[in-house]
Amino acid sequence: MTYHAIEWCPGADGKPVVRMIDQRLIPEQLKTLDYIDFEAVAAAIRDMVIRGAPAIGLAAGYGLALAAVRGPDDPGCLRETLAQAAATLRAARPTAVNLGWALDRMLARLSDPALATADALRSAAVTEAQAIDAENLQMDLDIARNAFPLIPDNANIYHHCNTGPLATGGYGTALGVICYAHEQGKQVHVFVDETRPRLQGARLTAWELQQMGIPFTVVPDGASGHIMRTQKIDLCIVGCDRVAANGDVANKIGTYNLALAASAHGVPFYSAGPSSTVDLATPTGGDIPIEMRPPEEITHISGVRITPEGASVANPAFDVTPAARLAAIITERGVAYPPFTESLARLMGGK
């Protein structure tokens, strides 16, 4: 992979910065932005400079590391700044559990009373965020290996949203599975849902598949029924933003529609994600908070209004696919099959 969604880099002033690809500009431009404070990182998550559940978790981790590195020298004051930074970052987006997961992990590390100086806190924060970064990549690779037997040769694969390196900061989850199968010599063709309204499929997944040299066809979200009726689709694979204890999966809006079409046509539907996306504390999909985004994402395209002035609009960013529509949930710890309440609890046993 020749690009990094997010990196911890030395800045012009000698102190570290968080460098992110501005995903709002792809595919027209591959441009990075440098961040020096946690408020701006929270805004970048909210405005979707960076997006994708594992990548926003990583951004939150590095955002907290920035707060540590650039915060006050008094350890007591620095701890207060870190608590405030964590609250600000946590509020950036509600659905992907990786955000809170990464912050909880960082805060647990930083709560160690042995970290008595500002420098000790700083060093621990940076080390922990970098560990999350390295683990993201390893988890992605393990997901891809675990899913490999589920991908037939000459497979037509349906995918929704974007789940590649841009979405994880690593190798990708669902798209990583596809990429790995391709790298291992399996023939694959990907049907790429365009993913209204932010077009993560048409813009980001199409761009990443081009980088990987994997053949694909971008289709409008509403085409899934038609495509499944008229083409041989072997499987659907998508990512996840939060997996409830019963196996209900929150993912990008439109995922549930795709799962219903797959179910009607007997096509297996898989969700792939790291164990940091599995939230056993959330009993069912009905308990997952669904982010509502600004109406302008629906009413306007590239700044041009497409709905009549005053039109009523709802813009839920995610939906929940009920566990009953899923053939399996693929994690780095293994593949969970129905009944998910038991299989997920087993996989997450050591968590």
Ligand code: MRU
């Ligand atoms: O709104 P986004 O672009 O952050 O939504 C992303 C998705 O829904 C992805 O499918 C999910 O986060 C998994 S990314 C590996």
